[in-house]
Amino acid sequence: MGNEEAVFYSRVLTELTLSFHIIYATIGVGVPLMIMIAQWVGIKKNDEHYILLARRWARGFVITVAVGVVTGTAIGMQLSLLWPNFMELAGNVIALPLFLETFAFFFEAIFLGIYLYTWDRFENQKKHLLLLIPVAIGASASAVFITIVNAFMNAPQGFDVLNGELVNINPLLAMFNPAMPTKVAHVVVTAYMTAAFVLAAIAAFRLLKGSNHIYHKKALFLTMKVGLVFSIAAAIIGDFSGKYLAEYQPEKLAAAEWHFETEENAPLILYGVLDNGEVKYAIKIPFALSILAHFNPTAEVIGLDQFPEDEIPPLYIHYLFDFMVTIGVWMTLLSLVYWLGIQMRWKLVHSKLFRWLIVLGGPLSILAIEAGWWLAEVGRQPWILRGLMRVEDAATTSGHVDTMLILFSGLYLVLGVGSIVVLTRMFRRNPVEQELEDRHATKGADIS
Template sequence: MHMLLSGYDPVVYSRMLTGLTLAFHIIFATIGVGVPLMIALAEWMGIKRGDDHYLLMARRWARGFVITVAVGVVTGTAIGLQLSLLWPSFMKVAGQSIALPLFMETFAFFFEAIFLGIYLYTWDRFKNRMTHFWLLIPVVIGSSGSAFFITIVNAFMNAPAGIKVKDGQIIDISPFGAMLSPAMPTKVSHVLVTAYLTCAFVLAAIAAWSLLKGRNHAYYKKALKLTMTAAFVFLLSSAVIGDLSGKYLANYQPEKLAAMEWHFETTAEAPLVLGGILTDDNEIKYGLKIPFALSILAHGVPNAEVTGLNDIPEDEHPPLYIHYLFDLKMVFVALMVVIATAFMLTYRFNRKLAYSNKWILRGIILAAPLAMLTIEHGWIFSEIGRQPWLLRGIMRTSEGATVSDHVDTMLWVFAALYVVLAFSSVTVLIRMFRSNRAEDEIAAKGIQGGEEA
């Protein structure tokens, strides 16, 4: 009765709180996955080239990484707590079917944390620097493994596998079958590559900012070259995975593909729609239609038939505004491609200009928040595009949420926590590096770098 009189809906508040937590956590989770790989690349370059600038790069990145790991632990713990409290019915099903990767994700984090401590403690303690480098590999494996296993759970939510449902009860459970959901290959690869891409751009933006401020030291040039080369490679990889993701949607989640492209009639030679306004009778005005592109995205050939929303029960349609989420994400990706390509081409023909052109440096600085926003938009698009399902075809979102009171109070409490964590982590990181600039550390320690970048 209280819920009816007050307009309080625990499902809505549960979705809001979970969404807020995931949106905040994914920033630190992305950094936690991508930065260890960039640290490994920098240390490898330093050892192989005998260049202490790259070794210092790895060391400085590792210092900042520790701060983000600490915040990621807090927000990750909050997610675990909220899954149990806010989504009890889902966790009951998950405990029966997909608990193995949930456990393995925790194990992967412990594996990462143990070796991270050893790696940080043993700087300059080995005569053979490769010994120290090999201690970082478990950190890279553990961080990527955490993302791998938790994304398997999300893939299961989008395309449940390894279970059978009879009379509302789950039977014939195959834990490994559940892990091998049809969504798993594209989901996992997309999450990992975009995390690497985002961190490459974030670290590139720090170097670009320093160069833009006139700190024309070889250290920053080498950092920019390393990170932008990595970003360019990961951009190409993400494009291939994005194409495969479209083909997955066409075969396993046609309603999401149709909703994101406002594709209502099942037709061959389907166009891909960018922008536009949808009228009440499902006509698209002012949209840019690219002929055959949706058929190519869905099945690889221009005359392929693509399922329309009219052939899917109306109560299973995702919200149609995901069209704009997808378009905005693609705008961000296009801008990042332009920025990365501009730097690589400029570097190819005029290295000095690549490090001094203000527009290129400003573009790289812009690419960092764009990359993180693309990550955020991608998750929002994925989760909203699965609605009304929590477990597609098995459990609706309204069936999985708690019916308890006070979720709205929890929302405000956790929001305040995230504000404090965000302010604290940003303040610590800024003070850590502003008071200890790379060129000052190089001069104080007499570090000698190799050739110019």
Template sequence: MGNEDAVFYSRVLTELTLSFHIIYATVGVGIPLMIMIAQWVGIKKQDEHYILLARRCTRGFVISVAVGVVTGTAIGLQLSLLWPNFMQLAGNVIALPLFMEIFAFFFEAIFLGIYLYTWDRFENQKKHLLLLIPVAIGASMSAVFITIVNAFMNAPRGFDLVNGQLINVSPVLAMFNPAMPTKVAHVVVTAYMTSAFVLAAIGAYRLLKGSNHLYHKKAVFLMMKLGLIFSIATAVMGDFSGKYLAEYQPEKLAAAEWHFESEKGAPLILYGILDNGEVKYALKIPAALSILAHGLPNAEVIGLANFPKDEVPPLYIHYLFDTMVTIGMWLILVALVYVAGIWKSWPFIQTRWFHWLIVLGGPLAVLAIETGWWLDEVGRQPWILRGIMQTKHAATISQQVDTMLLLFVGLYLVLGIGSVVVLIRMFRKNPVEQELADRQAEKAGELT
């Protein structure tokens, strides 16, 4: 295996790890907020259904945290093993956010343990709810700090480059790079959105399987409302991201939009195919790319022809962008129709086919997260550290990366299948109806 093969397998293994980790990391960031909101609503309304929703979500959240820890550790290991030249060059700069991410996780884990083992130990449930605040903050801050590392790779700053060495390093300045605000906001908000739609999908699936319990209906309604709020917020963050790319990474925006020649009033291109450099069968929205990039319909958008060919990202990222945007718009539409339908008492939203649309929203939201990350990482190519170090110069020259890839594939299969089996058995052995009955029996015993 030559050096080119080592680079290829290093990229495949890193992409596999990130793709697997992002599923558990996303729900790990978003679920604590969903738990906190459900418990707060339950306390406020004195509704046992929402309290139970918080309890059951917490149990599932623990499993996702456990798997997320393993895959997160694998990412840290692979940074050093697969990308040693990158870590040697930039390690001192990104060490601070990496350390702070670990601190945020420990902060989350400590309070999560306390929260788990103090259910029913507080007479005032509001005090128990307070324990969840640091859990939610810690989970979100973990996402913030690790995303800062990714933002630095897209917009490196906070150092001087002299003879191939980074000197005069300012880690704080490096953290607050131009890419940080939009990337952090987009990642955190999409984690909340995805978690809401995943939980709504689970509730809708239980309704489809024959359960007509009010618990599931309340869970779906609450999560679809939250899904609507965060999906709209995601669209807003996406608009800000487009304006960031237009200013700082115009080659990524141009590649994602198949925008080859600089022009004013540039159209937004969705779908289509490339035939000898010509875009065919695409949906073109007039002036929309200029609005996305600069907020003005007549603004000029830089085309790919202005960049060296060896610095142009792979053009297939256009389809990743299309997939992400299409799913995002679809989720907003379904959530909006559902929430409006509940308030207006539209009968069709309680039909099986509409419940299937809600169920489909869960995996689609996860797919949108995946395509968004692939777009971000592949769209930065050929750079691992934009403008400073190319990916091919950052990778290991080890000849055993292909073996590592097989070993990690086996690990992820075990973790993925194992976590799903554990979650299914956990909730199948503790159905909602039985758990509510047990809770009522406990309360009756306390009164007597």
């Protein structure tokens, strides 16, 4: 296997691992917050349905955590095996957030274990709820620290390069780089948003399949409401991300927006096709790119004409950006219509069609997360460490990466199918109606 092939397979394997891991990582970050909100609402309203909601979500969450641990470990291993030159150069600088991410996970896992095994040990449910706070903090902190590593790759700082060696290393300065605030905020908020819409899709699916239980209706209302709040937050942070790119990574913004020439009053281009460098069939929103980049409709936006040919990211990231934004806007509108419909008592939001749209929103939200990550990673090309190290210079020269790709593909297939089968059986064998009946029977026996 030649060096070019090793680079290609290293990229494919890394993309496969990240694409698979991000599903479980997103659920892992978002669901603890959803469990905490459900249990808090249940305690506040003295409503057993919300308490049961938290309990059942927590059971399913454990399965996704287990898979997330395996794939997260795979990423750590692949960083060293597939990108040794990158780790040799940057390992000293970004070791701190990598260590902190591991610490955050153990912090989460310890309290999650205590939380799960003490469900019926607390007379005061509020004390039990307190155990969820470190779980939610640990889950979100894991996302924060690992995203800091990614942000560092986009805006490296906190060191000097002298004769090819890193000197004057300042890990904290490296962690708090210019890409960090918007990247971390966007990842965490979209994880909350996606987890809410995935759980909403499950509730809507159960209602469509004939279970008209009030439990599922409450689950749907809670998740859609939370999803609406975080989808609005994601849109606001996305706007800040555009302004960050305009200042620090203008080539990425220009490639994502097919902005070829530096100009003022820049329009935002949605969809369309490229025909010999000319954009056709696109929707152009006047002044919108200038507003996104600089909050000024007449501001100048740097185009791709300012960059060398070999430093321009692949132009197909334009479609990734469009796909991500389209789904984000669609889910915001869908959840807004649902919330208004409940307030105004519209029959539309209880219709089969509307509930199927909510079911579809779950996988669409996951796909939007995938598109966002591909945009983030591919949009940095050709750099692995922007401005310092190219991808081909960072990769391994091993001739066995293709074998690794086959082995890891098999592992992810087993993990993916296995987790779906286990989760499906877990909830199918223990339906809500049966669980509520058993709980009432247990309470009745306790009273007598």
